[in-house]
Amino acid sequence: MDTGLLILRLVIGLVIAGHGVQKVSFWLGGAGLAGGVEEFRRDGFRGGVMTAIAAGGSQIGSGLLLAIGALTPLAAMGAMGVMTVAVTVKWRNGFWVQHDGYEFPFVLVLIAAVLAVTGPGAWSVDAALDIAPPVWVAPVAIVVGVGSGLATRAVLHR
Numbered sequence: 001m002d003t004g005l006l007i008l009r010l011v012i013g014l015v016i017a018g019h020g021v022q023k024v025s026f027w028l029g030g031a032g033l034a035g036g037v038e039e040f041r042r043d044g045f046r047g048g049v050m051t052a053i054a055a056g057g058s059q060i061g062s063g064l065l066l067a068i069g070a071l072t073p074l075a076a077m078g079a080m081g082v083m084t085v086a087v088t089v090k091w092r093n094g095f096w097v098q099h100d101g102y103e104f105p106f107v108l109v110l111i112a113a114v115l116a117v118t119g120p121g122a123w124s125v126d127a128a129l130d131i132a133p134p135v136w137v138a139p140v141a142i143v144v145g146v147g148s149g150l151a152t153r154a155v156l157h158r
Contacts (some may be wrong), residue, residue, distance in 0.1 A: 005121030006069075012111050013067025016079050020059025023052055043089045045156045058082045066115060069124020073137045076116035077145035083108040084149025088157075109146065116141045 022030030023039070030036070036052035045051055062078030065071055086105035097103040116138045120126050 002121040002123055005115075005118065006123045008111065009069055009115065009120055009124070010067050012108065012115075013063045013065070013075075015063070016066065016083070016108060016112075017060045017063025020056040020061075020063060020082075023056030023059065044158050046158060047156050051156060055082055055085070062112075066112070066120075069120030069126050071131075072120045072124070072126050073116045073133055073141040076112040077141040077148070079112040080109050080116075080142065080145025081148040081152065083112070084146050085152050088150070088153045112145065113142045116145075 018028050021027050023036035024030070024033050026032050031038070033049065033052055036056060037048050040047065040051045040055070047054075058078050059082050062075045062082070065075030066079060083105040087102040087109060090100060090102040090105065093099050094101045095103050095106075119132070126132075
């Protein structure tokens, strides 16, 4: 099980972090910060540069923390928040990614929630530092993560 959690954390965490890098730079095929700002404006969000930096920074930070298994409930909460916003953007297109639907960000939200519940496994920073949050932390992280994404949508969407 620990090997599976390690592989899952590394892949999902690095994918989420990479997604954030694309929002704020030209790395990994990104369009630079101006491209990230334009993407948010095109999707109907206010805030310009600060919105792109906050979203990209949240994805980079939460993704890297998930990848190394550090502060896992907090990292999962951050990932769920930013990817919930993506779900709301793509909702109108239906579920399947072939039609620009919300399938992919939904799966990332779900995996982050699962990692909040299971924890990062033995091969993680949390395990090395003997960090084991109480059981109530996972459901709170899930509710706050998804709730923060929905609140972000409500506040920043035109």
